[in-house]
Amino acid sequence: MITLAVDCMGGDHGPRVTLAACRQFLDKHPKAHLLLVGKTESLESFQHERVTLVAASEVVGMDDPVEVALRRKKDSSMRVAIEQVKAGAAAAAVSAGNTGALMAIARYVLKTLDGIDRPAIAAQLPNGLGRATTVLDLGANVDCTAEHLLQFAFMGTALVSVLDEGSKASVGLLNIGEEAIKGSDIIKRSGELLRTAGQAGEINFFGNVEGNDIFKGTVDIVVCDGFVGNVALKTSEGVASMISNGLKQEFKRNLLTKLAAVIAYPVLSALMKRMDHRRYNGAALLGLRGLVFKSHGSADAIAFEYALSRAYDAACNNLLDRVRSRIARAAPLLDATPAIAAAPLSAS
Amino acid sequence: MITLAVDCMGGDHGPRVTLAACRQFLDKHPKAHLLLVGKTESLESFQHERVTLVAASEVVGMDDPVEVALRRKKDSSMRVAIEQVKAGAAAAAVSAGNTGALMAIARYVLKTLDGIDRPAIAAQLPNGLGRATTVLDLGANVDCTAEHLLQFAFMGTALVSVLDEGSKASVGLLNIGEEAIKGSDIIKRSGELLRTAGQAGEINFFGNVEGNDIFKGTVDIVVCDGFVGNVALKTSEGVASMISNGLKQEFKRNLLTKLAAVIAYPVLSALMKRMDHRRYNGAALLGLRGLVFKSHGSADAIAFEYALSRAYDAACNNLLDRVRSRIARAAPLLDATPAIAAAPLSAS
Numbered sequence: 118m119i120t121l122a123v124d125c126m127g128g129d130h131g132p133r134v135t136l137a138a139c140r141q142f143l144d145k146h147p148k149a150h151l152l153l154v155g156k157t158e159s160l161e162s163f164q165h166e167r168v169t170l171v172a173a174s175e176v177v178g179m180d181d182p183v184e185v186a187l188r189r190k191k192d193s194s195m196r197v198a199i200e201q202v203k204a205g206a207a208a209a210a211v212s213a214g215n216t217g218a219l220m221a222i223a224r225y226v227l228k229t230l231d232g233i234d235r236p237a238i239a240a241q242l243p244n245g246l247g248r249a250t251t252v253l254d255l256g257a258n259v260d261c262t263a264e265h266l267l268q269f270a271f272m273g274t275a276l277v278s279v280l281d282e283g284s285k286a287s288v289g290l291l292n293i294g295e296e297a298i299k300g301s302d303i304i305k306r307s308g309e310l311l312r313t314a315g316q317a318g319e320i321n322f323f324g325n326v327e328g329n330d331i332f333k334g335t336v337d338i339v340v341c342d343g344f345v346g347n348v349a350l351k352t353s354e355g356v357a358s359m360i361s362n363g364l365k366q367e368f369k370r371n372l373l374t375k376l377a378a379v380i381a382y383p384v385l386s387a388l389m390k391r392m393d394h395r396r397y398n399g400a401a402l403l404g405l406r407g408l409v410f411k412s413h414g415s416a417d418a419i420a421f422e423y424a425l426s427r428a429y430d431a432a433c434n435n436l437l438d439r440v441r442s443r444i445a446r447a448a449p450l451l452d453a454t455p456a457i458a459a460a461p462l463s464a465s
Numbered sequence: 466m467i468t469l470a471v472d473c474m475g476g477d478h479g480p481r482v483t484l485a486a487c488r489q490f491l492d493k494h495p496k497a498h499l500l501l502v503g504k505t506e507s508l509e510s511f512q513h514e515r516v517t518l519v520a521a522s523e524v525v526g527m528d529d530p531v532e533v534a535l536r537r538k539k540d541s542s543m544r545v546a547i548e549q550v551k552a553g554a555a556a557a558a559v560s561a562g563n564t565g566a567l568m569a570i571a572r573y574v575l576k577t578l579d580g581i582d583r584p585a586i587a588a589q590l591p592n593g594l595g596r597a598t599t600v601l602d603l604g605a606n607v608d609c610t611a612e613h614l615l616q617f618a619f620m621g622t623a624l625v626s627v628l629d630e631g632s633k634a635s636v637g638l639l640n641i642g643e644e645a646i647k648g649s650d651i652i653k654r655s656g657e658l659l660r661t662a663g664q665a666g667e668i669n670f671f672g673n674v675e676g677n678d679i680f681k682g683t684v685d686i687v688v689c690d691g692f693v694g695n696v697a698l699k700t701s702e703g704v705a706s707m708i709s710n711g712l713k714q715e716f717k718r719n720l721l722t723k724l725a726a727v728i729a730y731p732v733l734s735a736l737m738k739r740m741d742h743r744r745y746n747g748a749a750l751l752g753l754r755g756l757v758f759k760s761h762g763s764a765d766a767i768a769f770e771y772a773l774s775r776a777y778d779a780a781c782n783n784l785l786d787r788v789r790s791r792i793a794r795a796a797p798l799l800d801a802t803p804a805i806a807a808a809p810l811s812a813s
Contacts, residue, residue: 182646245707256641259649293604293695301607301692328699332707341696344649347641348693349700351676356704359593359680360740367736374732381729384722388715392708 118150119208119432121425122201125155126176126194128213128414128421132159135213138421142429143167145422149429152207154198173197177218179414186218187225195219199226202407208432209408211399211424213416219409220257220402227407232444235261236404237269238343238411239276241397242353244334249397251277251286252331254343255350257402261342263306266290270311270320271447272403273338275440279431288315289326289336291345299325307340310450319447328352357392399424401431408437466498467556467780469773470549473503474524474542476561477763480507483561486769490777491515497777500555502546521545525566527762534566535573543567547574550755556780557756559747559772561764567757568605568750575755580792583609584752585617586691586759587624589745590701592682597745599625599634600679600687604695605750611654614638614688618659618668619795620751621686623788627779636663637674637684639693647673655688658798667795676700705740747772749779756785 125135132155139151143165153160154171161170173194177186186193195214201207203226212219220236229236239253253269254261261269270288277286290308292300297308308325315322323336328349331339341349364385368378394413398420402409408431412424473483480503487499491513501508502519509518521542525534534541543562549555551574560567568584577584587601601617602609609617618636625634638656640648645656656673663670671684676697679687689697712733716726742761746768750757756779760772 243707245710259641259652291696293607293692293699304607304692328696328701329703329706331700332703344641344652345693345696348639348676348689348697351641352679352697352700353676353704355677355680356701357708358677359591360705360708360736362593363736363739364733367732367739370732370735377729377732381725381732384715384718384725384729385712387718388708388711391715392711 118148119429120150120152120206121428121432122152122154122171122198122207122210123425124194124198124210124212124214125153125160126173126214128412128416129179130415130417131176134416134418134421136160136163137418138425139163139168140165141418141422142425146426146429152198152201154201155194171197171201177214179215181215181218183217183221186215187221193222196222196226199223199407199409202409203227209410209428211410211412211428213412213414213421213424215414216256216411219411223402223405223407223409227405227409229404230406230441230444232448233268233272233404235265235268236402237272238400239269239273239403240350240400242331242350243392243394243397244332246334247391248334250331250334250339251337252339252341252346252350253403254341254346255400256343256347258343260344261303263303263310266303266307266340266342267310267314267450268404268444269340270314270322270338271443272440273340274320275443276401276403276431276436277337278439279434279436285321286337287321287323288338288340289323289330291328291331291339291341291349292325293327295325295327297325311340314447314450317450319443319450354394357394361389395420396423399427401427401436403440406437408432466496467777468498468500468554469776469780470500470502470519470546470555470558471773472542472546472558472560472562473501473508474521475563475762476760476769477527478765482764482766482769484508484511485766486773487511487516488513489766489770490773494774494777500546500549502549503542519545519549525562527563529563529566531565531569534563535569541570544570544574547571547755547757550757551575557758557776559758559760559776561760561762561769561772563762564604564759567759571750571753571755571757575753575757577752578754578789578792580796581616581620581752583613583616584750585620586748587617587621587751588698588748590679590698591740591742591745592680594682595739596682598679598682598687599685600689600694600698601751602689602691602694603698603748604691606691608692609651609690611651611658614651614655614690615658615662615798616752616792617688618662618670618686619791620788621688622668623791624749624751624779624784625685626787627782627784633669634685635669635671636686636688637671637678639679639687639689639697640673640675642675643673645673659688662795662798665798667791667798702742705742743768744771747775749775749784751788754785756780
C-alpha cells in the first residue's frame with residue numbers, strides 16, 4: 118500500500134479538478150491510498166474506503182509571495198500535505214499550487230539531501246521520437262554554479278532510472294553550440310565537471326546540446342539553470358499554442374475549410390494525443406528528503422491524474438533512495454567542489 | 466540607388482542559393498544595385514546591368530573558428546563584403562555564413578557605435594497576432610550586464626521604428642515571471658534601468674515578459690542576453706519542427722489519412738505560409754558603424770531573398786542613423802552606467 122498526500126486546494130481550479138482526478142486515480146490504482154488535504158467543507162463530500170481526509174484551514178494563493186506562504190500560512194493545505202511526507206504518513210505529496218511557494222515550503226519542511234545544495238524542478242517534455250526528454254532545472258534556481266548543474270545531472274539520472282530501469286540515460290548540457298568552447302564560464306566549467314563524471318562512469322554524458330535537441334530527443338536528460346530552463350519551457354508552450362490556435366483559425370475560415378477540418382480531425386487528434394502536454398504533467402522536486410510533485414496550475418482532471426500517477430510510480434520505485442544513492446556514489450566528485458552550505462533560495 | 470554587398474559564398478548552399486535569390490531580388494527592386502562578393506569562377510556567369518562582381522579568394526567555412534575567420538582568411542567573401550560597407554561602396558552587407566565569424570569580422574572592420582559596448586543580433590519571430598516580435602540578443606553575447614540589456618532595448622526600438630514608423634514599439638524584459646522581484650540580480654537591475662528609461666520617455670517599457678509572450682505578441686521587442694535568446698530561438702525551432710514532422714507522419718499513416726491530407730492541404734498550407742520562418746529570415750547585427758544582416762545558414766533562395774529585402778529596407782530607411790540618434794538621445798541614461806571600453810567578444 119502506497120499513500121500519497123494530495124493538496125486538494127491548489128491550482129487554478131481547486132477541489133473541482135483535484136477531487137475528480139483523485140477518484141479516477143483510485144479506480145486505476147487499487148493499492149493506492151490517498152490523504153486528501155484541504156478545507157473540511159470542500160472535501161467532506163468525498164467518500165472512499167482508501168481515502169483519509171486531513172484538515173488544513175488555509176490555502177496558498179497562486180499569487181501569494183513566497184514569504185506569505187511560508188511564514189503566515191502555517192496551516193495551508195500545501196504545507197500540511199508536505200508535513201504528511203515528513204511525518205512518514207505519506208510516501209509523496211502532490212500539489213498544483215504556486216511553484217515558488219511549494220519549493221520554499223518543501224525545502225523548509227523536508228530539508229535537502231546530504232550533498233545537495235539546491236533542489237531542482239524536473240519535468241518531462243515530449244520529443245520527436247515519441248518518448249520524453251527530462252529537463253532540469255525549470256525555475257527553482259535562477260543562478261547556478263557548475264557544481265549545481267552537476268548535481269542536477271545526478272538527480273536527473275536517478276529520476277529517469279525510475280521510469281526506465283535498464284537504461285543508461287544520456288545527459289546533455291544545454292548550451293548555444295555543440296563545441297566545448299561555447300557558452301559562459303559557468304557553462305564551460307559545468308561541461309568539464311560533467312565530462313569528468315562521465316569518465317568516472319557515474320553518468321552517461323553526451324556533451325553540449327541546443328534548445329532544439331530537447332524536442333529532437335538527442336539525449337534523455339537536459340541540464341540547465343532554472344532561468345534558462347524556465348524560458349525554454351515557456352517558449353515551447355508559446356510556440357505550441359500559437360501553432361494550435363493558428364490551425365483552429367485556418368480550419369474555421371469558411372465552409373470548405375470547416376469540411377476539411379471534419380475530415381482531418383482523426384489525424385489531428387492522433388497528433389494532439391501524442392503530444393498532449395497533460396500526459397507529461399507532474400514535475401518532480403528533486404534533492405529533498407522526501408518526494409514532492411508539482412502539477413501544472415491550470416491542469417484539468419486528466420492532467421492532475423497524470424501527476425498523481427507519476428508521484429505514485431516514483432514512490433513505488435523508491436525514487437528517494439535512488440537519488441540518495443546516486444548522490445552518495447558521486448560524493449567524491451561533488452566533495453571536490455566547494456560546498457555551499459546555506460545557499461539562498463531563489464524560487465521562481 | 467541603394468547598393469548592397471552580398472557574401473555569395475556563405476551559407477550551407479553557397480552561390481546556388483545566393484545567386485538565385487539575388488536575381489529574384491533585382492527583379493523586384495528596380496532601384497537596387499548589388500555587389501556580388503566571392504570567387505570569380507563561381508560568380509562570373511551572373512550577368513546583370515545592376516550587378517558588380519567583387520573578387521574574394523577565400524571562404525569562411527560554417528565550422529571555422531572565429532580566430533581562423535578573423536586572422537587567417539583576410540580575403541574571405543564575408544570580410545570583403547563587410548569592407549564594402551566600411552568603404553562606403555555599399556549601404557549594407559548580407560551573409561548566410563557562420564554567425565560568430567560574421568559578428569567578429571563586422572565588429573573588427575566596422576567598430577561599434579559610440580555608446581554601444583556590445584553589438585547584438587536581432588531577429589523577428591512570427592507571433593499569434595500575425596505580426597512579428599523582435600528579439601535581441603540571439604547569441605552574440607553570452608554574459609550581459611544590465612547596461613547591455615538597456616542598450617539592446619534602444620537598438621531594438623530603432624530597428625522596429627524602421628519597419629513601423631509611427632509606432633511607439635513596446636519593450637519587454639524576458640524573465641521567469643511578471644513580477645519585478647523575479648529573476649537574477651542582473652535581471653532585476655535591468656528592470657530598474659528599463660523602467661527609468663521608460664519614465665524618461667526614451668522607450669516604451671512594458672515590464673517583464675515570459676517565453677510564451679514572444680509568440681503571443683505581448684510586446685513588439687523582447688530583450689534578453691544572448692545565451693537565453695539563443696536557447697529560446699532554438700527551442701522554438703525545435704517545437705515547430707517536431708509538430709510539423711508529427712503532422713506529416715500522421716497524415717502519411719494510411720490511405721484514409723493520406724486522403725485527409727489532400728483535403729486539408731490548402732488549410733495547412735495557409736497556416737505554413739503565415740508562419741513560414743523564411744519570411745522572417747534576416748537578422749540585424751546592431752550597434753556597429755555600418756549595416757550587416759545575417760541570413761540563416763540553411764536558407765533557400767526565397768529565404769535569402771527576404772534577408773536581402775530586409776537589408777535593403779533598413780538601408781532605405783536609414784537604420785544606422787536611427788540607431789545612432791536613439792543612442793545619442795539616451796546618452797544621459799547610458800553615461801550614468803559604467804562604460805566597458807573593450808568588452809571581450811563572446812560570439813556564438
